[in-house]
Amino acid sequence: MTDHSSLHLLIGGEKLSGGGRQTQDVIDPATADVLGTLPHATSDDLDAALANADKGFHAWRRESADKRAAALNKAASLIRERAKDIGTLLTKEQGKPVREAVGEVIYCAMLFEFYAAECKRTYGRTLVRPEGQSARVVYVPVGPVAGFAAWNFPAINVARKVGGAIAAGCSVIVKPSEETPAAGLALVQCLLDGGVPGDVCQVVFGVPDDVSRHLLGSPIIRKVTFTGSSAVGKHLVKLAADDLKVTTMELGGHGPVMVFKDSDVDQVLDTMVAAKFRNAGQVCVSPTRFLIEEDIFPAFRDGFVERAKAITVGNGFDDDTKMGPMANERGPAGLAKKIADAKEKGAKVETGGERIGNQGFFFEPTVLSEVPTNAEIMNEEPFGPVALINPMAGADAMIEEANRLPYGLAAYAWTNDPKLRSRLAADVEAGMLAINGANVSAPDAPFGGVKWSGFGREDGEEGVMHCMVPKTIHEG
Ligand code: NAD
Secondary structure, three states: OOOOOOOOEEEOOEEEOOOOOOEEEEEOOOOOOEEEEEEOOOHHHHHHHHHHHHHHHHHHOOOOHHHHHHHHHHHHHHHHHHHHHHHHHHHHHHOOOHHHHHHHHHHHHHHHHHHHHHHHHOOOEEEOOOOOOEEEEEEEEOOOEEEEOOOOOOOHHHHHHHHHHHHHOOOEEEEOOOOOHHHHHHHHHHHHHOOOOOOOEEEOOOOHHHHHHHHHOOOOOOEEEEEOOHHHHHHHHHHHHOOOOEEEEEOOOOEEEEEOOOOOHHHHHHHHHHHHHHHHHOOOOOEEEEEEEHHHHHHHHHHHHHHHHOOOEOOOOOOOOOEOOOOOOHHHHHHHHHHHHHHHOOOEEEEOOOEOOOOOOOEOOEEEEOOOOOOHHHOOOOOOOEEEEEEEOOHHHHHHHHOOOOEEOEEEEEOOOHHHHHHHHHHOOOOEEEEOOOOOOOOOOOEOOEEOOEEOOEOHHHHHHOOEEEEEEEEO
């Protein structure tokens, strides 16, 4: 299996490295040691990948849904068999506890299984016409897809880019993050070993902006799908606009959590503290702005701080580690800067706030309270292990604050009041809302945002349909 000593490109089913290609080091975030060397695709490599994707698409789109489903199901069973090994690679390069990493890999198998079934359900419809005429709508694959995945979920992000495309009958060139390449490579290898042709699913690496400009500059690519920051998403949408390519953007968030006074505070804390510090807070749907009804604010804040202090931070391979390092050296530096700004503007640091040690990229589980709205951290995604906890006057103020930002990915609310739950469902601007829970992701549920959090969806039937376009056939 792929490991960090044999990193490569996957072009036309061939593993390519060396050959004078430029390289970059892949770093272990727990130690800052070099794990391996990653080759960058040359311009000729990218052209070869594009030509393969074109050829692969024209063959794959003609395959039956049964054949596509069989390949996805076989890949899923290989992923399950290799989950421990892939999870180990993932923890090495990304840092999260290995238990979380293996869970992430298993999710990819579940997603492929769901897509395998879903690709048989890409139904069209028949329109009502007078006798002697007919009109029907069929769904056809959009064309070759370019996918760009981020480093926070090295397996799931890649699975989401390639799974829907392959199910729909598209070919796909994916660029996992150069910082976390091995898990994505291992996942795509399962697809190839499962029967997906080498020109249908390919993997490239390089300088992100160079690779995306090259691929988006080609008329062969008909759809672009990206996971990452809103800033890069806007840039890619502009590039895609030049050739009117279809886009799916899974961008940043700033998850509001509205906790109303009828909630069981301990139950909320047990669920939401774990959700906050999962993957060291580097999650696009991470709960971040905790908006707590005034009566329960002191108990909520104190309970949160107590639980945050009890979290064991360490190497993802240690059994008692609950939170690993941040994934790259930009993480701790960026977070420390945002915390300093919040402190200066009057926020209270209840616990944490500092980098841990001088080896790797560890950061303390951090809680800030009474954070003013003008602090940078209340407006920009902190993408790290920090909770912002503020007292709020009631539902109107909480919903207004939840909707204040241009982001709208995941939102959370805790209340047992049915009227309030209906109001939240109607008024909170988010792609996903969890009421009395923390889970916003499942293979059968569309995942994505509104406003600056993006558009298009991955997972769910939408994950396949957003790689297809309707074609209407009129017969007179
Ligand atoms: P970034 O926005 O530059 O990179 C995010 C991802 O996008 C990386 O995997 C990178 O390889 C890729 N990327 C960057 N420029 C690209 C381009 N021109 N074409 C194609 N891919 C490109 O910065 P970062 O420092 O890695 O992260 C900064 C912020 O991005 C984070 O703090 C967070 O707010 C956000 N982010 C969001 C998600 C998410 O799940 N939505 C994931 C990662 C990062």
